[in-house]
Structures are given as structure tokens and as C-alpha cells.
Amino acid sequence: MYDRILRDKELKVTPQRIFILEEIRKMGHAGIEDLHDKVKEVYSSVSLATIYKNIHILVEENILREVPVHGRKPVYEINIGDHVHLCCSKCGEISDLMDVDTAPMLAEAEKQTGHRYERIAVMLQGTCKSCSN
Amino acid sequence: MYDRILRDKELKVTPQRIFILEEIRKMGHAGIEDLHDKVKEVYSSVSLATIYKNIHILVEENILREVPVHGRKPVYEINIGDHVHLCCSKCGEISDLMDVDTAPMLAEAEKQTGHRYERIAVMLQGTCKSCSN
DNA sequence: CTGATTGCAAATAGTTTGCATAGCG
DNA sequence: CGCTATGCAAACTATTTGCAATCAG
Numbered sequence: 001m002y003d004r005i006l007r008d009k010e011l012k013v014t015p016q017r018i019f020i021l022e023e024i025r026k027m028g029h030a031g032i033e034d035l036h037d038k039v040k041e042v043y044s045s046v047s048l049a050t051i052y053k054n055i056h057i058l059v060e061e062n063i064l065r066e067v068p069v070h071g072r073k074p075v076y077e078i079n080i081g082d083h084v085h086l087c088c089s090k091c092g093e094i095s096d097l098m099d100v101d102t103a104p105m106l107a108e109a110e111k112q113t114g115h116r117y118e119r120i121a122v123m124l125q126g127t128c129k130s131c132s133n
Numbered sequence: 134m135y136d137r138i139l140r141d142k143e144l145k146v147t148p149q150r151i152f153i154l155e156e157i158r159k160m161g162h163a164g165i166e167d168l169h170d171k172v173k174e175v176y177s178s179v180s181l182a183t184i185y186k187n188i189h190i191l192v193e194e195n196i197l198r199e200v201p202v203h204g205r206k207p208v209y210e211i212n213i214g215d216h217v218h219l220c221c222s223k224c225g226e227i228s229d230l231m232d233v234d235t236a237p238m239l240a241e242a243e244k245q246t247g248h249r250y251e252r253i254a255v256m257l258q259g260t261c262k263s264c265s266n
Numbered sequence: 267c268t269g270a271t272t273g274c275a276a277a278t279a280g281t282t283t284g285c286a287t288a289g290c291g
Numbered sequence: 292c293g294c295t296a297t298g299c300a301a302a303c304t305a306t307t308t309g310c311a312a313t314c315a316g
Binding site for chain 1: 199202204217222234239241242249254255259260261262
Binding site: 145146147165166181182185186206 | 305314
């Protein structure tokens with residue numbers, strides 16, 4: 001599944017990397033420590049240092065994207081391009097909102113500043129579906 | 134200048150707090166270490182622990198706002214409500230864009246999810262004015 | 267005065283690095 | 292086989308905490 005993506009970036013396909021990517025895909029968004037715990041369940045000898053090293057490489061290569069979160073350590077997600085993030089004020093769950101178009105705001109900002117922007121990150125804070133019941 | 138704001142929140146008005154707030158206002162956006170260095174220039178005995186403690190309190194009380202930044206430690210700004218941030222990919226400078234209206238995107242997200250959001254944070258990445266020359 | 271705040275030092279948490287070994291290509 | 296990647300331990304950086312002294316109200 002991720003073999004191809006790694007090979008294309010000239011990164012070696014190691015089980016650690018596969019498990020890291022698989023786990024992030026499953027979790028949607030994962031912090032370093034969560035990820036280490038989860039990967040250890042299937043690959044018990046994996047070290048925290050390996051998680052750190054790989055996260056850096058994978059972010060560098062745009063396979064992953066870092067999502068900075070208000071008041072916490074960042075989480076990481078598979079890079080699927082710009083989209084809106086939601087962060088629940090109660091449970092802290094991070095989720096994606098794929099259907100809100102960020103282009104109009106980007107266009108407005110470019111119009112006002114006369115510059116082009118490479119990336120837009122939008123984070124909304126509120127109560128998520130499960131917590132509002 | 135900030136006496137009133139502190140008093141309203143029932144926080145004691147100490148020179149350290151005044152200098153922290155003054156410095157953030159002057160710098161626009163400041164990280165913990167920058168802030169410590171700058172405040173030390175005028176109040177040389179201030180400790181890093183005091184900076185940390187006050188930043189927490191001031192964020193808690195909504196006097197300051199934390200701005201999470203992709204790949205770095207967060208910076209802090211005087212809380213002036215939701216607005217768009219720019220981060221220069223070259224020099225790293227963080228700046229504000231006050232005139233882009235975030236309400237339409239917020240409304241769209243609320244429409245799609247059926248929930249209300251308390252806050253929207255938008256970060257644009259690109260090359261800033263000075264760096265594009 | 268009295269409780270909040272400060273500064274220091276020590277403790278804790280988070281991240282990076284160096285190096286010997288293992289394993290991908 | 293050669294070089295990258297891993298795991299470990301140690302180093303380093305960042306943040307928090309406990310406590311005695313200080314200061315604002």
C-alpha cells in the first residue's frame with residue numbers, strides 16, 4: 001500500500017515505516033506518543049527515536065503533514081492537501097472537514113496582499129458531534 | 134495601559150506582567166524565548182519560569198492568544214479576536230491580516246456540520262513582502 | 267497583613283544525536 | 292555488499308514544580 005509512495009521518494013521500505021503510515025491512516029490524526037504506543041502493539045521493539053526520525057523524513061517528503069494544535073503538541077496526518085480541521089473543545093478529537101472550500105478565502109487574501117500563498121491551514125474549534133449529545 | 138485589563142481579571146499588576154504584555158504588543162507575535170530575552174533587557178532579573186507562568190495565566194484569561202505554528206514552537210499575541218495569520222516561508226515572520234473576513238467560511242462549515250464553532254484560526258503560508266523583493 | 271507572585275533550583279518531559287548493529291535493495 | 296535505517300543510551304532542550312522570599316492590594 002505505502003511501498004510505492006516510499007520507493008518514489010527513494011526511501012527504504014521498512015516495516016517500521018509501513019506500520020507508522022498504516023497507523024496514522026487508521027487513526028486519522030496521531031501525536032508522536034500515541035503513534036509510538038500504537039505501533040508498539042504490532043511492532044513491539046520500535047523505538048521512540050525511530051518514530052521521531054521517520055516523522056521528520058515523512059513530513060519533509062510531504063507524505064505526512066504536521067497539524068499544529070492550539071495548546072498541545074502537533075498531530076500528524078497523511079498528506080491529502082489543504083482541508084479544514086475541527087478540534088473538539090471537550091474531548092480534543094481532531095477531525096477533517098473535506099467539503100469546505102478554502103479557495104475563496106485564499107483568493108481574498110491574495111487580492112488584499114498582492115501575494116500568492118502556498119498553503120492554507122484552517123482550524124475550527126467547537127464541540128464535536130459525539131460530545132454535543 | 135494594561136493595568137485595567139489585569140485588574141478586571143483580578144490579576145495583580147506586577148512589573149513583570151506589564152513588561153510581558155508591552156513586549157508582545159511591540160513585537161506583534163513572540164515566542165517564549167524571544168520574550169524572555171526582550172523582557173530581560175528592561176527587567177533583567179525576570180525568570181523564565183515567570184514568563185511561562187504568566188503566559189499560561191494570560192492565555193487562560195483570554196488576554197493573550199496562542200498561535201500554533203507549523204514546525205515550530207507557538208507564538209503569542211495580544212488577543213484581538215479571530216483574524217488571519219501569515220507565515221513567511223523564507224524568513225519565518227508571522228504577521229496579521231485583519232481585513233479578510235473569516236465569517237463566510239465559518240458559516241459554511243457550520244452549515245455543513247450542523248454545529249457552531251467558537252473559534253476559527255487561519256494560517257497562510259507564503260513569501261512575505263520583504264522577502265519577495 | 268495576607269495571599270498572590272516571583273525567582274531559583276531541581277525535577278520532569280520532550281526531542282535529538284552518536285554510534286554499533288541490522289536489514290533493504 | 293554498501294549504505295540507509297534502526298535501537299539504545301546519552302545528551303540536550305523545553306517546561307513544570309516546590310518552596311522561601313517578596314510584593315501588591
